[in-house]
Amino acid sequence: MSTIEIDGYANHRSTNDRCVAPVKPTRFANRSPHHPYKEILVSDKIANVTAETFDEIVGAADGPVLVDFWAEWCGPCKMIAPILDEIAAEHEGSISIAKVNVDEAGELAQRFEVMSIPTLIVFTNGEPAKKMVGASGKAKLLEDLAEFI
Numbered sequence: 001m002s003t004i005e006i007d008g009y010a011n012h013r014s015t016n017d018r019c020v021a022p023v024k025p026t027r028f029a030n031r032s033p034h035h036p037y038k039e040i041l042v043s044d045k046i047a048n049v050t051a052e053t054f055d056e057i058v059g060a061a062d063g064p065v066l067v068d069f070w071a072e073w074c075g076p077c078k079m080i081a082p083i084l085d086e087i088a089a090e091h092e093g094s095i096s097i098a099k100v101n102v103d104e105a106g107e108l109a110q111r112f113e114v115m116s117i118p119t120l121i122v123f124t125n126g127e128p129a130k131k132m133v134g135a136s137g138k139a140k141l142l143e144d145l146a147e148f149i
Contacts, residue, residue: 059126076135
């Protein structure tokens with residue numbers, strides 16, 4: 001495993017070509033609600049989920065939901081964001097995609113034992129069905145999601 005640096009944070013690249021970043025303490029937890037980075041733009045096909053809305057959105061979903069646990073400071077998380085947008089558009093109706101900012105919803109990261117980000121968890125019937133840790137390309141991600149789409 002080698003270490004690369006993105007945005008001043010050490011990120012680790014494993015031999016399976018997935019980038020991961022260890023979950024950092026909530027360095028933005030005390031931000032003003034009016035801070036310019038408070039709201040991250042999410043595509044119209046990807047839901048921004050909070051601790052308050054998680055069970056309502058993910059637990060009540062009719063089909064599988066891919067939840068991306070991410071943070072603003074995470075370079076690999078930023079790398080996979082456009083891939084998730086593409087998958088959301090291409091597979092609309094077969095799988096839903098949601099994002100959880102671990103800095104704002106740390107309790108969800110703890111609840112689902114998210115130790116590194118990005119972590120992608122597929123939920124079916126509100127329960128975790130598959131966990132993928134690290135950033136990967138679209139082809140590998142589609143291969144990992146094949147049983148759900």
